[in-house]
Amino acid sequence: MTGRSAEIVDSEICVVGGGPAGLSAALAARRAGAQVVLLDLFDRPGGQYFMQPPHPVSGLAAAQVGQGRALIGKVRDSGVVIRSGVEVFGADGAGTLLARQGERALVVRAKALVLATGAHERTSPFPGWTLPGVMNPGAAQRLVKMHGITPGKRVVLAGCGPFLLVVAAQLHHAGCEVVRVVEASPSPLRLAATLLRFPSRWAEAAGLLRAVAPLWSRFRFGRVVAEAMGEGHVNRVRFAFLDGEGRLGADDPETIDDIDALLVGYGFRPSVEIATLLGCSLRHDWNAGGHHVAIDEASGATSVPGVFAAGEITGVAGAYPALAGGARAGAAAARFVGRPAGHSPPSYAGRADRFAKALRRAFRVPYAALGQLPDAETLLCRCEEVRATDVAAALQDGGCDAHGVKMWTRAGMGLCQGRICGFGLSVYAAQRAGLDPASFGANAARFPARPAPLDILAEATAAAIAAPQGNLADESRGGLSGSASRD
Amino acid sequence: MGLEARHIVVVGAGIVGAATALALVERGARVTVLERASPGSAVSGASLACLGTHMNSEIELPQLIWATQRWALWDQRFNGAFHYRRCGQIRFIDHEADIPTTERWIALERAAGLSASFLTAEQVREIEPALTGPILAASWSPDDALVNPFLSVRTLLRAAMDAGAQLRHHQSVLAIDTRGESVCGVRTADATIPADAVVVAGGPWAADLVAPLGVSLPIVPRKAQCLATVAQPPTIRGVVGACKSEQGGVHGGYTQIQQSEAGQILFNTVLEGGKSAPGAQNTIPQVDLRFVSDSIATLLRLFPGLRGTDVLRSWVRFEAVTPDDRFIAGPVGPTGLYMAAGDNGTGFLRAPVIAEIIAAALEARSGEVDPSPYDPRRFSAGRETHA
Structure with a gap:
């Protein structure tokens, strides 16, 4: 297209997300001897919890920033390659990710992936x-x-x-x-x-x-x-x-x-887009933030061999469970690529999980009330300017799931790709039509997981097609068809 | 034979099921429509919904002309509810060898009273100024139209319901029941629904539904894919497609590009596309990378000005494909069982034709359109009576 070609990055393990879970996973995998690249969306690693401001910080945030800085330092010193400002928008089979860094297309091929893509705030x-x-x-x-x-x-x-x-x-x-x-x-x-x-x-x-x-x-x-x-x-x-x-x-x-x-x-929803592109099974549980990636608790293994997950995408729980989950998933990913790690869960792991669960019980999100709040003219989808009354009519006519509402009202077809409106639509549908959020569903993420320019998509797809297939274990290869979403 | 007092179950609420339900309920039948998910959520909702007679199907030309007239009537009847717009269609030509093919299509369409014509590359730019890529020439069919696929299904279904049809959505049909030599109803997970007749408008699921009745029909799924950009200012006026090509024969490739009312540019190019494995329609995969690559290459070759535009989304559904690219519409197997499936990716235009054929067959009269191109008996297996 432009004469440019995508950069190909090969690594034994690729971690997506540079918050607590991703940093912890990268460190665990690297300490087990694996070669690790970490892709992060933002200019600096840390995620929301360990966010690293460019200027000195005082007050409540200072300790947290310092803790994050120390962890990021350890991750860098261990030899993990951190690439900031990388937007992952596609996946081919389980081993190949398509991404962009600025104006450059990036194709990452790994033997195992750890997804630690965090959570979005819920908008109601x-x-x-x-x-x-x-x-x-x-x-x-x-x-x-x-x-x-x-x-x-x-x-x-x-x-x-x-x-x-x-x-x-x-x-x-x-x-x-x-x-x-x-x-x-x-x-x-x-x-x-x-x-x-x-x-x-x-x-x-x-x-x-x-x-x-x-x-x-x-x-x-x-x-x-x-x-x-x-x-x-x-x-x-x-x-x-x-x-x-x-x-x-x-x-x-x-x-x-x-x-x-x-x-x-009103809390957070797991950012399951990349996991969805890879075909990882999801579950719904409001206590975990809604749709989240189903994992084996001991290893962080998802339903797709070679793909591990940690942190908020496996159920919103906060930073300490994310650190513990990251360490588990990083060690398991290292084992998967033949680097057996002597992983011992951090001493706080069990306690952190119990605390997260107790907090969820202490703070009950009033889903019913949130679904009652919109009046007829309230926009439920800002991108496409869809009013509550339009959604009510679609539900009435049989468009009784997230996809039906999307088709008949365009809610979720706009620039945010459903990230902003998804939560509000499901609590509204629950109130309006008595649909439980699990059966209402969510509009599954589709390629590209984030909007990306035609020429960059062309470069990335061309490189992914030309390069030898992703290196994951044979049984997990989706082939070029990428028929990954078995949801 | 009138349809009054007969209870007819239509399986599938895509565009064909919706049109059929409307046709039947208007002829006095009691109609129940069963849909496994939301209406129109399978291939109908994934369609680019082009209503065009151009370079479509020589043998079906009379039926297609009738269909375009019916769509225009529906547009008037429903006050523009599904956003019918007669935007015309351009089929671009890349190879000298394809010019005679294009001229032949234009001639046979004009002979049938249609207004297709041949355009030079310069004339193409008068119609589609943004199409500045290196094409040789094109054909032009000014009467071809677009409709909003979602609103079309919804409008026809709403009209059927207003006339008394009942919609039961999110209910899969598990089996079609027979008594003696006749169908007597359908079963879902929740209910047994008695019926005097059953019309299967289940797209890629249709063949599996009738197989237990000893009816074997050659309908297989095929992956249909599409990409969309973020909304753009008005850029593309009509439908832009590839001409029927001698390059590579019938599988020589397929392109369709258009801009939605919301401004998003919808595009797909399929250079290699075979059938999918049986049962593929039950899970929805992501688009193929090869498809993404080919589609972007074609779009940017024709419309180089779009280079920096963001792609927003993609989708995949499964078409129901038959060996000769034509629907299977009419009675099959036990008395009272009717087939209305086999869209081959062009079901939108044909939906009123199929609905008319099914209604006429149920009324045992000759209808307004000749049903012979869609006769189920053209496939020998379709002649098997049920076991």
Whole structure:
């Protein structure tokens, strides 16, 4: 096409994702003697949890940044090749990945893959959610940590889960006026009870509580954001109470005015796109964030031989389980390529998993209420401007699954490839048509997993076709047909 | 024989099942449509939904002309609900050897009253200014049209339901039941549904459904693939395809490029494509890399201005292929069993024809179109009576 050709990268093991799980997997595999390349989407490794700002950091984030820096250092020193700014968009058979780094096409061939692609924030539509100034807490956190930019002067946070506390503390530290923190769970008691059972997390919890203590009077429990309002930008927000079953109850009479940012987050959904292209089996469980990659717990092995997974894509659980899962998957991948590793699980592994499960019980996402929030005109798919009423009509006419809704309304056909609207559509369908999220399904990721220019796709596919097949074990080869998605 | 008071089950809610259900319910039948997933979610929803008589099928030309007229009538009747647009079709020519073939097609279409014509490369650019790639010439069929495939299925099905048809979606038919020499109903996981007649419009699943009744039909799945770019400003006006080629015979290749109403450019080029393994339709794989590579190469050769455009998505479904590329439509096996499958990747245009043939067969009258090209008995195996 352009006379350029793709760069071919050969490695025994390729790790996709440079957050806690991916770094940990790369280190474990490398320490077992395997040759490892790690591909990461961002400019610097670390993921969301170990995000590495270009400038010094103080406050709550400092310890976390330092911990991440140390781990990244160990990974580099061990001889892992870290390639940043790499977008993986395709897979051929189990051993070959198609990617781009800037304007260059990249084809990576490995004998084993470890997928550690993390999670996306869940976006849940409500009236006014598309107003400028409304964003996800994680996006706001990245703005503050990486660029020193605050999302606004007067900020309201709302949603569910401990991540909200972390972001509230960081925004407060960055100088924002945090006007309200609205948590859907009925009270802080369950969180306190959970924490009491895990002394190992007391220090961390104490640090977080100290950081949010000045905000304590701003906390409200048992309610959700019902509507964001404003002319061209959010400046007002109102809330609704939840009943005992997690459904919408009465309106909260309080409205908050004169805000310039509203951060709403109901947790994360696993980023299973690359795993889907490779044909890995998925499962659905709201407690794990929705559709996630099914693995053998002991090894991180997916349903596709030679493909391992770790971290949030195997069920959203947080950084410590991700580190432990990464170490397991990295060692198992090394064994797979003939580098037996004396892997011993980190001492915290079991405890971290139990803590993650206990936290999920403490913070119950009000799925029913979220599905009730959109009114007829609320956009459920922003890219294609699909309103709730359009989706309701499609459900009524028999388009009763994610694919049916997509065909009949175009919801999910736009630029975000369904990443943003997928969660909101499934909670809405559950409420509107009584469809459980597992049977409603999700629109499976399709090639390319991220939008990529025609010429780069052409270079990558040409190179992948011309190069000898991926090097995975014979039984896992999909051949050129790449008939990988056995879901 | 009227269809009043007869209960007819239509298996499959793709474009053929939807059109058939509408035809039957309008003739007085009680109709139940059974669909294994969402309506139109198999190959109908993956279709580029081009309604064109051009370079299509010589033997079926009268039927295709009738079909294009029926689609235009539907467009009027349903007030543009499925976004019918008569955008025309260009078939580009790369090889001198293909010019006589193209001229022959144009001549036979004009003889049938159609308005196909021959274009020089310069004339092509007047119609498709962005098509600046090195082509030799092209043919042009101004009356060919596009419809929105999803909305077409939905509109016809809605009309059938408004007229009294019942849709049971997300219900697979597990078996067709017979009593004596006649069909008597179908079974799903949840229910046994009595029926006076069963119409199988199940695309690549159709042959497997009737096989237990001793009916053997040569319908096999074939992988159909497509790519789409992110939305672009208006760039491509109509349908751009490859001419029927002498290069490599009937398997010489296939290209279709068009821009959707939403602005996404939809394109595919299949240079090698055989049949898929039996049962392939049950799992949906990713697109083939070879397909991606060939499709992009063709698109950028014709439309070099698109070079930096992002590809957004791809999809794969399975067409139902027959040995002679024609549908199998009409009675098969036990009394009351009718086949309406074998789209060969061009089922959208033919759906009203198949619906008319099935309705006429059920009414035991001669219909508006000649059913002979689709007669199931043309395959010897289709003559077997049920065991």
